[in-house]
Amino acid sequence: MTGRRSDDLAKEDVADLAALVIDNVSGEVIAYVGNASAGRERPGAQVDIAAAPRSTGSILKPFLYAAALEEGIILPRTLLPDIPVNLGGFAPQNFDRQFYGAVPAAEALARSLNVPAVFLLRQYGVAKFHALLQEAGLTTLTADAGHYGLSLILGGGEGRLNEITAAYSALVRHYLATTTGSGAKTAPGAPGKAKKDVPGAKTGSPAPGSWNPVALWYTFEALKEVNRPDELDWRLIRSVRKAAWKTGTSYGFRDAWAVGVTPDWAVGVWTGNAAGQGVPGLTGARTAGPVLFDILNLLPADENWFPDPGGSFVADAPQDDKRQGVWAQVCPLSGMLAGPDCPESETVLIPAAGLESEACPYHRDGDFVLPPAMEWFYKPHHPEYIGARKSNSERAVEFIYPASGTTLSLPRQLDGTVEGVVFRAAHHRPDATLWWHLDQTYVGETRFLHQLRLAPDPGLHTLTVVDQQGNTASIGFEVK
Ligand SMILES: [Zn+2]
Known part of the structure; x- marks a missing residue:
């Protein structure tokens, strides 16, 4: 065979x-x-x-x-x-x-x-x-x-x-x-x-x-x-x-x-x-x-699939046994332990150590809000996602491209001129305005769609964006 x-x-x-x-x-x-x-x-x-x-x-x-x-x-x-x-x-x-x-x-x-x-x-x-x-x-x-x-x-x-x-x-x-x-x-x-x-x-x-x-x-x-x-x-x-x-x-x-x-x-x-x-x-x-x-x-067929772990299988194990399973309240959207702001929760069997895991950080004031970069990529695949309905000053803006610490080589056209690279940022509020600064020098302003083409000289750079409320995000990168 x-x-x-x-x-x-x-x-x-x-x-x-x-x-x-x-x-x-x-x-x-x-x-x-x-x-x-x-x-x-x-x-x-x-x-x-x-x-x-x-x-x-x-x-x-x-x-x-x-x-x-x-x-x-x-x-x-x-x-x-x-x-x-x-x-x-x-x-x-x-x-x-x-x-x-x-x-x-x-x-x-x-x-x-x-x-x-x-x-x-x-x-x-x-x-x-x-x-x-x-x-x-x-x-x-x-x-x-x-x-x-x-x-x-x-x-x-x-x-x-x-x-x-x-x-x-x-x-x-x-x-x-x-x-x-x-x-x-x-x-x-x-x-x-x-x-x-x-x-x-x-x-x-x-x-x-x-x-x-x-x-x-x-x-x-x-x-x-x-x-x-x-x-x-x-x-x-x-x-x-x-x-x-x-x-x-x-x-x-x-x-x-x-x-x-x-x-x-x-x-x-x-x-x-x-x-x-x-x-x-x-x-x-x-x-x-x-x-x-x-x-x-x-191969000969299995009689059964894996038995459901249920909850009784380690009933006689000591409480601190890492083989223990426990039932916990979990936020269905983040999959993490439900916090006080999660509007819904479901009861899920988890390994006992999961009780020490982090509670859902994404539900606040009834809204499910991902950090801006996650949100930017998540939204197109999740039409049900709404995001922040109120202004949310914490991590309001993030860079999407490039990731901090990246080394970029700028593409050249046939005549040798440098094309530049499109930098992208995301803001929680769709109508936000961002002001862009390359190494402390103002280089442009964006609204709705936050992308800007830049061709920095070779070397290390810092790019910063600022919104109307003074929220900022920065990345460091290198151009070769
Ligand atoms: Zn939640």
Whole structure:
């Protein structure tokens, strides 16, 4: 079967395909294809790609979501920023090169948005995430955390398909052990389970501490959403079996990943070229995804989907147990703990640590108001958004482009003249007037649409805008 898919992919210059299946209850690898097209005569054909370190793309994002939930850094649907940002020279982009302003964390994971993931990793901490991945059994992240930085969540590090699939499988095992009691008896490392004939594959995986089952449940739920308009219309694929799955595409379209879990199985697929060349259109969803579902459809059906974590499963756990789940009042718009100004709230099961998370900062005087830059990108996707009805002096104005700290190179026309760059700002009030100052020198005025074309000289600059009320925003940037 992988042979047939491999033939299809070869027509599109995708030479190599690796896949493996893990039985989640035992942690055993039950099928392993190091390279589906190993017989073909060409470079890389004999490489066991399932055990080869490859750029991870987005395939590690679920671990960050689960960990941030578990620690109460976010709740399941906390709004994460999706705006242009420059973090020490690192300016992440989404796959579709768009910004959405603010996106609920679960949706950001399901749609695999890069910018919210980078914001989340910054909040969670690169060093802590790096340690978590190592603990989860990824042996390839041997450099220190600073080497990868925030790109760790976007494929800045390498991983092996067999280890990553085993880490996904371990999440399921943890979940089932806490929610049903099954799985615990056959946890990884159980004697007699080692399968030495499988190259490079460990049996099960090292158990990464104890996961909060509520955090894992939301992770599986988010990954169940087949909502990836940026990559492929999944409604075109027939008989898609229910799975919690994630795709990954590395920089330059060199690696396409898909890893999926059901209560019984974890399936990992990698496609690409072992020799390394990129293939336009090679994405996890388009090339690895169909193989993942082919394999899932061959496996015996699960009896049930993941059991709902309910609330009783940790009833006997001590109050400070991090596995505890609690019910909390959550603001439906921000996804954060409901504050006194939130007009509505809903009761949501969250990991216990979530009680310490931040309350909704966006509801004030009955209005739901995002900071200006978030608002600017959010509004076009949310026609129901009203914003501030009264003048709101706090953070009334923000820059949209460029992000502070950016280095710009100004485009030149054919005759050598510098074209300049359009700077953009946003104000809460639609009729606000802004006065613009470049390095303390007045350069222009805007109303309604706050954009101004400037061609500053090479060097460091500060751009400031001021409104009628004296609210200001500033950015520093460099022109090369
Ligand atoms: Zn609120």
